[in-house]
Amino acid sequence: MDVAEKENLSRIDKVHFQLGRMLQVVPEMFRFAFDAAKAGTIAGEANLEIEFLPVMMTCKQCGYEFEVKQDEYSCPHCNGADLDLLQGKELFIKSIEGE
């Protein structure tokens, strides 16, 4: 809403969210909450776009970057367990569209 105000939007048509998979957000519930939150605002008719971002790690031992699948938190390259999270906890509004 702050951004919409700054950009002089009178109506928000679309809100694009980026959600990291690690947050385990259920899209239906997120959509339900979004619909409840937007009611009566300038985003009252806005569409919701959800983009899920996979959990990405980098291995501190060998530097390999990989996507975590089925909660396997170890490096598929060297089996290292000391990992840095690159992506997966995002809860971002990426962009909005409006007029």
Add this chain to the structure above:
Amino acid sequence: MEIKVMKRVLDRNQDKAEEIRHLLKEKNIRMYNLISSPGAGKTTLLEQTCRHLNGSLKVGIIEGDVYTDRDAQRLKQYGFPIVLINTEGGCHLDSNSIDGALKEFDLDEMDVLFVENVGNLVCPSHFDLGETAKVAVVSTSEGDDKPIKYPMLFRDARAVILNKIDLLEYTNFNYQAFMKDLRQVNPTVPLFETSCTRGEGLKGWFEWLGEEGASSE
């Protein structure tokens, strides 16, 4: 017209958490955020920990409770300062409520702060409180599938406590399955197997707290 925003939804919480982290570092205080399901044994763990640390460290406790002051009442007898945060139905603590609670303590007279979060494995793990470390507490009576169901918490935790180990034989808790899942999600996190009501298995936890203190100095 599309406008790039790239704004964190929880940025206010995150900014406040970073402020708290900075303040605690400045005051050389460690803060542990205890997260578990309701009834896993956080309060009993804190009781044992208060008993153990009495006299050796200056402890403060922030008690997150949905409505009551029962946990705070239980902990009062140990003589450490306690601040109670009633969330009035809220399922987690946030950094703003911690910030308010910190103002009630004399931070110059404090070594360690324990935050007992609201009993819940989901939301508390999403809200950074500015803590030094998260500690996950899980008990045998809850079932063995918690690490794989809540990977974010068990990934982020710097220590895991498996409590009610004395009840293991009365439950269908599969210890091997638990260990396999925990190690899959977090291969290196220290695990302490305890019975907080009996005061058993706590030595490792106390030592870990001691080592943490030594490494933060």
